[in-house]
Amino acid sequence: MPELIPVITKAQIDAAVSRIARDISNDYQGRNLVMVGVLKGAFIFMADLARNLSIPVQIDFLRAASYGAHAYSSETIRLTKSLELDVKDKDVLIVEDIVDTGLTLKFLKSHIKSLGAMSVKVCTLVDKRERRKCELEADYVCHAIDKGFLVGYGLDYAEEYRGLPEIYHLKW
Numbered sequence: 001m002p003e004l005i006p007v008i009t010k011a012q013i014d015a016a017v018s019r020i021a022r023d024i025s026n027d028y029q030g031r032n033l034v035m036v037g038v039l040k041g042a043f044i045f046m047a048d049l050a051r052n053l054s055i056p057v058q059i060d061f062l063r064a065a066s067y068g069a070h071a072y073s074s075e076t077i078r079l080t081k082s083l084e085l086d087v088k089d090k091d092v093l094i095v096e097d098i099v100d101t102g103l104t105l106k107f108l109k110s111h112i113k114s115l116g117a118m119s120v121k122v123c124t125l126v127d128k129r130e131r132r133k134c135e136l137e138a139d140y141v142c143h144a145i146d147k148g149f150l151v152g153y154g155l156d157y158a159e160e161y162r163g164l165p166e167i168y169h170l171k172w
């Protein structure tokens with residue numbers, strides 16, 4: 001059985017979400033912000049973030065999948081649910097659970113730019129730096145870690161653990 005080792009507590013998550021929400025509210029004051037959550041992992045983070053903003057925001061979601069179990073280039077990523085809002089001339093902030101290789105977000109950023117968005121930035125709950133395979137810098141980061149497989153607060157392993165209120169390292 002895998003072991004769950006606590007990594008980020010509820011108090012740390014709450015503090016980071018408030019801090020990031022304050023930064024986003026300042027940076028996007030007076031703009032047309034659309035937050036785009038990446039399903040499914042970002043759903044809890046997105047809900048907490050949206051409730052902490054002090055500016056108006058429109059919300060949409062999309063979903064991406066990689067063709068193989070191991071995606072080695074952004075060409076092997078496809079959309080399985082696309083945006084429903086028109087993001088042309090809007091300021092888009094992609095909200096992701098975790099950046100690992102960066103290939104998913106590289107693909108999603110260029111996709112949203114191709115829809116005519118005025119700007120596209122990235123906000124991630126966790127920035128996992130060790131396996132990055134492309135130039136991808138998240139603009140807003142709640143927590144940075146080097147490595148390890150994390151679950152909880154939306155993050156899953158084989159669809160399990162998403163409902164845990166804190167974030168754990170899943171260790172075999």
Ligand code: IMP
Nearest residue numbers: 098099100101102103104149150155156
């Ligand atoms: P990337 O394209 O390699 O950056 O992959 C990002 C996606 O892989 C994330 O959106 C997650 O769905 C998944 N992922 C990567 N690392 C983890 C992890 O530690 N826990 C849960 N999911 C992860």
Ligand code: MG
Nearest residue numbers: 038041097098
């Ligand atoms: Mg994800």
